[in-house]
Amino acid sequence: EVQLVESGGGLVKPGGSLRLSCAASGFTIGSYSMNWVRQAPGKGLQWVSSISGSGKYTHYADSVKGRFTMSRDNAKNSVSLQMNSLRADDTAVYYCVRGLIRGILDFWGQGSLLAVSS
Amino acid sequence: DIQMTQSPSFLSASIGDRVTIACQASQDVKKYLNWYQQKPGKAPKLLISDASNLETEVPSRFSGTGSGTDFTLTISSLQPDDIATYFCQQYDDLLLTFGPGTKVDFK
Numbered sequence: 001e002v003q004l005v006e007s008g009g010g011l012v013k014p015g016g017s018l019r020l021s022c023a024a025s026g027f028t029i030g031s032y033s034m035n036w037v038r039q040a041p042g043k044g045l046q047w048v049s050s051i052s053g054s055g056k057y058t059h060y061a062d063s064v065k066g067r068f069t070m071s072r073d074n075a076k077n078s079v080s081l082q083m084n085s086l087r088a089d090d091t092a093v094y095y096c097v098r099g100l101i102r103g104i105l106d107f108w109g110q111g112s113l114l115a116v117s118s
Numbered sequence: 119d120i121q122m123t124q125s126p127s128f129l130s131a132s133i134g135d136r137v138t139i140a141c142q143a144s145q146d147v148k149k150y151l152n153w154y155q156q157k158p159g160k161a162p163k164l165l166i167s168d169a170s171n172l173e174t175e176v177p178s179r180f181s182g183t184g185s186g187t188d189f190t191l192t193i194s195s196l197q198p199d200d201i202a203t204y205f206c207q208q209y210d211d212l213l214l215t216f217g218p219g220t221k222v223d224f225k
Contacts, residue, residue, distance in 0.1 A: 035214070045154075045162065045205055047214035059212045062119075095161055102150045102168065103209025108161040 002026040004096045004109030011115045012086050020081040020112055022096030030054070030074040033099035036081050038092035039111075046092075050099060051079065064090075086116045120145050120210050122217035130225045137193040139220045141206035144187070150209040151189045153182055156219075157202045165204075166191065196222070 008020040022034070036048040049060045049070040058070050067086075072079040079096065093111040100106050121144040131137050141151065149169040154162040164173050166182040169189055179194045193200055201224065206217040 037214075044219045045156075045207075045216040047207075047216065050212070050214070061213075100167075103207070103214045104152055104164065104167045105154070105162075105207070105214075106164050106167075106173075108163070110161055 002098075002107050004098065004107060006094065006096050006109045006112035009094065009112035009114045011117065013118055014087060014116055016086050016116070017082070017084045018086065018114060020083070020094055020096075020114070022079045022081075022109060024077045024079075024096075024098075027098070028074075029072060029077050029079065029098075034070075034072060034079045035097040035099050035105060036070060037095045037097050037105070037108075038090075039095070040089070040092045043092075048094070049081065083114070086114075088116050090114060091116050119213065120147060120208055120215055122206060122208055122215050124204075124206060124217040124220050126220060127218065128221045128223070130223050131196050132225045133196055133198065135196045137196050137200075137222060139191040139204055139206075139222075141184075141189040141191070141217050142187055143189075143208050145210070146186050147208040147210055149185045151182075151184065152207045152209075153191045154205045154207065155200075155202045156205065162205065193222075198224075 003025045005023045035050040051070045055072045069082045095111045096109040097105045098107040151169045153166040156162040170182045203219045203221045
């Protein structure tokens with residue numbers, strides 16, 4: 001059974017840092033791109049970042065570029081999102097998502113909540 | 119960057135009704151358009167990929183059409199389990215953009 005389990009969310013003060021992790025099971029992440037997608041409370045979906053199967057290529061939304069860094073550990077079958085210089089508008093549920101070709105997001109984790117507040 | 123719009127934002131319908139949701143891209147996205155269903159408190163679920171490919175185990179009452187800039191998601195006969203918010207999403211030049219969503223509820 002395919003599973004994606006996010007962890008690491010919580011309450012952070014503005015300007016702070018946090019690292020989200022996503023543990024995959026039921027498939028080998030090295031064969032897929034992986035993504036983070038976020039959803040602010042009561043709002044729509046926003047793609048945040050993606051990383052290629054090899055880990056060689058990463059891409060970010062303009063709103064997080066330079067502040068967030070996505071990485072993967074194929075040996076541990078996991079991906080991470082290091083988030084720095086956090087702002088109130090980063091508050092959201094962050095979903096770890098498996099990606100296929102052409103940006104098809106075929107499997108989603110249950111999400112991890114990040115709240116940025118003083 | 120490509121922008122996505124959806125209409126309507128909110129839709130109220132009865133069981134058995136035919137429901138149509140429109141999605142428009144600001145530029146040509148060919149057929150790189152996917153649809154997701156999100157129920158309250160749950161993660162989104164992929165329904166349709168590449169504009170018209172129904173995912174495995176998705177009921178056949180769902181269908182998708184379109185290419186270029188204009189796309190449609192249709193539910194041929196609305197069922198209680200279909201109450202959800204539906205998002206379209208495009209893929210272009212390694213960047214992904216979602217539409218704002220259409221919330222479907224019962225009349």
